[in-house]
Each structure stands twice: as structure tokens, then as C-alpha cells.
Amino acid sequence: MKCPYCHHDDTQVIDTRVSEEGNVMRRRRRCAHCDKRFTTYERIELAMPVIVKKNGSRTEYESAKLRASLMLALRKRPVSAEAVDGAIQRIEEKLLSSGEREILSVQLGELVMRELKRLDKIAYIRFASVYKSFEDISEFAEAIQEINVENKVGKNKKAAEPE
Structure with a gap:
């Protein structure tokens, strides 16, 4: 030194x-x-993977962009800042633990959708509508139906568990 x-x-x-x-x-x-x-x-300096966009261009991972996307989907929703921080931390841990030097933006989007589904169903639908480029109301209905089915399965599992 x-x-x-x-x-x-x-x-x-x-x-x-x-x-x-x-x-x-x-x-x-x-x-x-x-x-x-x-x-x-x-x-310790850990290097986040480079994000490969759909058009093939590459960009550095930016935590601020991830936070902005989550906050936009969660706008006016009752989700605490701590919950958002936790979601960002889980996403970043998955990116780091993948060991990959590059990750497709589609994979990052799926991680975001998984976390939003856990945080807030409305925010999940908002994000999914943009991320998956919903063309008409039927695609919204399919996404809502998917959440309803998951909720019913989750409730049935809880009801079947012995106390």
C-alpha cells in the first residue's frame, strides 16, 4: 500500500x-x-452479473433501476419499505448465487415477478401487464385467474395441515 x-x-x-x-x-x-x-x-466486492437485454445489448446491473421498477408497481399499495428492501435483497442474492457473469433480462424479470407476487397481488398484475406486454383484457383475466388458483391451493394446504 x-x-x-x-x-x-x-x-x-x-x-x-x-x-x-x-x-x-x-x-x-x-x-x-x-x-x-x-x-x-x-x-468484499462482489460483481453482479451483466444484464443481457432482449435485443442482445448488455448493461450493468443497477440496484436503483430494480428499486424504481418495484416502487412503480407498488405505487399507492400498502407495502412497507422494509418489505421492498427484503425483496431486493432476495433478488440480488439469487443473482449473486447463480455464479453467472451474465443473466438474461427475462430471468431478472421472472425474479421480480416472483417477489411481487409474494408482496402484493395487485402490484404483480401491474408489473406483469407491462412486462408481458398484455394486449387485451383476456390476458389480465388469465393472470388474475392464475393468482386465484394459487390462493385456493395455498388455503387448502393450510387447512389440511395439522395444528
Whole structure:
């Protein structure tokens, strides 16, 4: 590590501490040349996969875009900010754990739809109508019917479970 004061290459680590969360390493260093001290931080840098759009172009993953899409679908819906943050975190964890360097935008859209379905059925329908380019009312009806069937299956499973 170069000294930020004299740019000398020879610095020594005096003290090392791990942050409370355990994801950042703080190091106190001393320059062997000018004897000044400074602090450096080490943190894990995970690379999100590149998003491959339908037209074949590639773009960097942007958490802000994901949040904006979710917030647009959830506009005026009773969903907490913590729930949205949790959904974003689950999506990002799935992207990272895939180990892929590139992911199709269609796959990302499916992850978003799965999370919206868990958060709010109306927001799911809103997002699906744009994402799947619904052409007429019958496609809305099919999406609503799909949710109704899933709700009935879920209720039947809960009713069948012993308490």
C-alpha cells in the first residue's frame, strides 16, 4: 500500500480490526519513510452479473433501476419499505448465487415477478401487464385467474395441515 502523503511503497500494518458486521477490515498503517499514519479499509466486492437485454445489448446491473421498477408497481399499495428492501435483497442474492457473469433480462424479470407476487397481488398484475406486454383484457383475466388458483391451493394446504 502506498503512503498517501509521500507515495512511498513501504508501509507497515500497525493494527487490524474487523467491523461489527464482519464484512469490513480496518487497518492502521505507518509509512516507513515519512512516519505518518493512515487508515485503510478492505471490503468484499462482489460483481453482479451483466444484464443481457432482449435485443442482445448488455448493461450493468443497477440496484436503483430494480428499486424504481418495484416502487412503480407498488405505487399507492400498502407495502412497507422494509418489505421492498427484503425483496431486493432476495433478488440480488439469487443473482449473486447463480455464479453467472451474465443473466438474461427475462430471468431478472421472472425474479421480480416472483417477489411481487409474494408482496402484493395487485402490484404483480401491474408489473406483469407491462412486462408481458398484455394486449387485451383476456390476458389480465388469465393472470388474475392464475393468482386465484394459487390462493385456493395455498388455503387448502393450510387447512389440511395439522395444528
